[in-house]
Amino acid sequence: MNIQLSFDAVDPRRLADFWAYALHYRRDDPPDGFASWQDYLAAEGIPEDEWNSGDAIVPIGEEGPRIYFQRVPEEKTAKNRLHLDIVAAPGLRGEKHMAVLEARADELESRGAIRIKRFEPNESGQGWIVMEDPEGNEFCVI
Incomplete structure (x- = not known):
């Protein structure tokens, strides 16, 4: 069974950078046919100011969940129920x-x-x- 963990974030790219380092993960690959996520987002017509709306990291060479970071407008206000x-x-x-x-x-x-x-x-x-x-x-x- 595959799972994905999702984090709400004000700055998805910054959190993805932090957690990729902390967990020894790497950035998720862009869709087939694209050299980078920026190339994909541009091809899809996504405005550049929305390119940091989400980011994802995946394990390096071993099993583990994909972790997705999604931008939300509000900052964290309470203790995590899961950590x-x-x-x-x-x-x-x-x-x-x-x-x-x-x-x-x-x-x-x-x-x-x-x-x-x-x-x-x-x-x-x-x-x-x-x-x-x-x-x-x-x-x-x-």
Whole structure:
């Protein structure tokens, strides 16, 4: 079964850039016969000021959902009911686990994410860091 996750966004291109980096994804390919999405949109007669109405990213060489970013006029106003977890340190526990999470959180901050809260390792040795993407969507680095 294939699924697509969709994000509402003020700036779809910016969020697609961020999440492609964060998830090790790539931009979705333009339709067959077009070298770029800009070529496709121009051929379809879409005005240039609407070219950032949507954007999509897909996994690089592995299974995973397509993620679509659609422009909406309003900014985010409430907590997400669903969020993504970035698994940064599979198999590690305790301080080694947290050191990898901290490094990944630093990388994501350099791309526009905001660190919200660090949760120390629990009895199973797992901790996590809650963050927000450039438009305020919460996610965890685990």
